[in-house]
Structures are given as structure tokens and as C-alpha cells.
Amino acid sequence: MRVIIQENYEKMSRWAAEHIAKAINSHKEARPFVLGLPTGSSPLGVYKKLIEMNKAGKVSFKNVVTFNMDEYVGLDHDHDQSYWYFMHDNFFNHIDLPAQNINMLNGMAKDPEKECRDYEKKIAAMGGIDLFMGGIGVDGHIAFNEPFTSLSSRTGLRTLTTDTRIVNSRFFGNDPSKVPAYALSVGVGTVFDSKEVLVLINGHNKARALAHTVEGGVSQKWTCSALQMHNNAIIACDEDACGELKVDTYRYFKDVEKAERL
Numbered sequence: 001m002r003v004i005i006q007e008n009y010e011k012m013s014r015w016a017a018e019h020i021a022k023a024i025n026s027h028k029e030a031r032p033f034v035l036g037l038p039t040g041s042s043p044l045g046v047y048k049k050l051i052e053m054n055k056a057g058k059v060s061f062k063n064v065v066t067f068n069m070d071e072y073v074g075l076d077h078d079h080d081q082s083y084w085y086f087m088h089d090n091f092f093n094h095i096d097l098p099a100q101n102i103n104m105l106n107g108m109a110k111d112p113e114k115e116c117r118d119y120e121k122k123i124a125a126m127g128g129i130d131l132f133m134g135g136i137g138v139d140g141h142i143a144f145n146e147p148f149t150s151l152s153s154r155t156g157l158r159t160l161t162t163d164t165r166i167v168n169s170r171f172f173g174n175d176p177s178k179v180p181a182y183a184l185s186v187g188v189g190t191v192f193d194s195k196e197v198l199v200l201i202n203g204h205n206k207a208r209a210l211a212h213t214v215e216g217g218v219s220q221k222w223t224c225s226a227l228q229m230h231n232n233a234i235i236a237c238d239e240d241a242c243g244e245l246k247v248d249t250y251r252y253f254k255d256v257e258k259a260e261r262l
């Protein structure tokens, strides 16, 4: 696992955006580059930077297919807190990604199980995901894989924990009861089948989760810890998120990344 420690959120976002652009630009196969994407506040800086790079002609999304991680159950596309709305508003509407290349789980699907099975099939039909970018919750959940979700889980219906509904209530008038109780989400296994996983972890409130991801044992209590089993995983984080790391862990990753740049 690589841990890229950047001074602040802005630099972390720039590093991650440049890494994604490089991966897309160096993709030489005829089939499209398949990119997995998250919502949340963590990736906003990356989306902003990728939009700038797209407008400046430094990266194009014309040969990219995207799969989003998750969607709330019961919110339609027009709901300003649906992840569909979020992705279009913050990213898709501003880049040259063809609309037909966008894949998102439909939280209004009449048959959620079929919706999830079909999503897995579609990912497989595209040849799998080349790079999955993610964020994590303060309890270490990746996508909506809350604590104690199986580390080999596939796309399916998830029940949100009270903790997550409280944290996410900041987008629902600070009322946790207004946050949907269920979501459709890719599984931990779905994310970790990707050729590369890039997880953004920033801010003091994620410090405990970062320590568990990097230094803790692999455990379904912290679903992000499954990253330790992936052979091409990168965490991009800021200094604020490093507060709970042991000093020698922090120094180790700083040293290794310095050495790699020589």
C-alpha cells in the first residue's frame, strides 16, 4: 500500500487528480478506461481539478466509462441530495464524458436486487474497473459498506447506521430522520476487484479511520482495512488526517515516497 501524505486538502486533491489523469492518458487499449467514482465532500477538490484539466486539454473523458459507488434508496435524479444530482452538478456536466458512458445505481429501481446484479454484470462486461477512487466515512466505511459488511460483499442493498445518518444529516437540514435509511452500494469485493484503488482521506475527523486502515488488522469492523489486501492500493491524505498514526508509520511513508521521487 502507498500512503501519499500531502500538506493540505488542496495538494492532496491535486495529487489525486494528476494521478487519475495520468492513468487515463496512459491507457492504450481500444476498450474504454473504466473509472469508479465516489460522492461526498472528500472528492470535490479532485473533481474541480479534473474539470480544469479537461478544459485545458490535459485530459479527456471521451474514452472513459464511469461507475459510481452508491446511491440513496428513494431519492430520484432531481432530488438535490441524490448522488445522481451530485455527480452531474459537481463533475459530469462540466467535462467531455459522453452521457451514455455514465453508470449509476438507480435508487428508485422497482427490483433493487436485480438492479445490483445487473450493475455487477455491466462492470464485468466492461472488463472490470481500472481505477476505483473512493472516500471513507468516519467509521471507515467505503461506499456504503458500513462496519461488519463482509469484506467479500458484492453490489447490494445496504442499511445505513445511525452514525452515518447523523454524519450525513448535514446535507438534510441537520435532521438524521430525513437521511434515507437504505442505499444501493457496490460491495467491498467489487471495489477490491479493481485493478487499482485510490482512497482519499482528509481532515481531523478521519484520523482514526486512517490509522485503522493503515495500522489496524484487516477487519470487517473497519471495512476500509480491506485495502491492506489489495496489491495496488493508494491512500492520498492530508496532514490533518495523520493525527492518529504512529510517528514511525508517518515517517516510513514520508521516506518511501521521497525515495520513489528520486
Ligand code: GLP
Pocket (backbone or CB within 6 Å): 038, 039, 040, 041, 042, 043, 069, 070, 134, 135, 136, 137, 138, 141, 142, 143, 144, 164, 168
Ligand atoms: C458517504 C458515501 C461515501 C463517502 C462518505 C464520506 O457515506 N457513501 O462514499 O466516502 O460519505 O463522505 P465525506 O467525503 O463527505 O466525508
